[in-house]
Amino acid sequence: GQNIDQPTEMTATEGAIVQINCTYQTSGFNGLFWYQQHAGEAPTFLSYNVLDGLEEKGRFSSFLSRSKGYSYLLLKELQMKDSASYLCACMDSNYQLIWGAGTKLIIKP
Amino acid sequence: GAVVSQHPSWVICKSGTSVKIECRSLDFQATTMFWYRQFPKQSLMLMATSNEGSKATYEQGVEKDKFLINHASLTLSTLTVTSAHPEDSSFYICSARDVGADTGELFFGEGSRLTVL
Secondary structure, rough: OOEEOOOOOEEEEEOEEEOOOEEEOOOOOOEEEEEEOOOOOOEEEEEOOOOOEEEEEEEEEEEEEOOOOOEEEEEHHHHHHHOEEEEEEEEEOOEEEEOOOOOOEEOOO | OEEEEOOOOOOEEOOOEEEEEEEOOOOOOOOOOEEEOOOOOOOOEEEEEOOOOOOOOOOOOOOOOOOEEEEEEOOEEEEEEEEOOOHHOEEEEEEEEEEOOOOOOOEEEEEEEEOOO
């Protein structure tokens, strides 16, 4: 079956770095997305990886290893506003998105 | 970037009434839109895939007669919750893919919070 796994909750300190991991098993693969969702709001796009390697975008970076079925989202210089849920989603061979349950990131001062 | 607009943002209704939620892609055409439901502190749950000009594809366990989806144009999909009950109270979110964009990125509407009394 298709499955996306990511930690339920993580805690980090303001100014620090945190890495949120995501492992996946899907029928085919057409890319992996990371979305940020603040409580009560719709998700917003963070990154898309379809080739192996690291994509850097400001304070956020996303890494993909297709052979390992693994991705991570790296957040640097954490700010309080980064407190949110981070959703990992894979696009399968039918271009359907398979969603992880999300990782709730709590930032402490 | 592309914009998806969802309306209404908030709706409160009495049990037994029907509620329509609109999802519009404002600056791109979307042959496919997706409808999600999200209960508090839970992840997005895909309800159905809305296809322009054809019937929607519903996920297992989602009642097609209760959640009516109409995708009459390339920029508009509607979700109607028929005979709503308190257990239908949830955050409903639509998304659309800009197939013209390099990443095929999904853009989300603002979400509609439904409260059924």
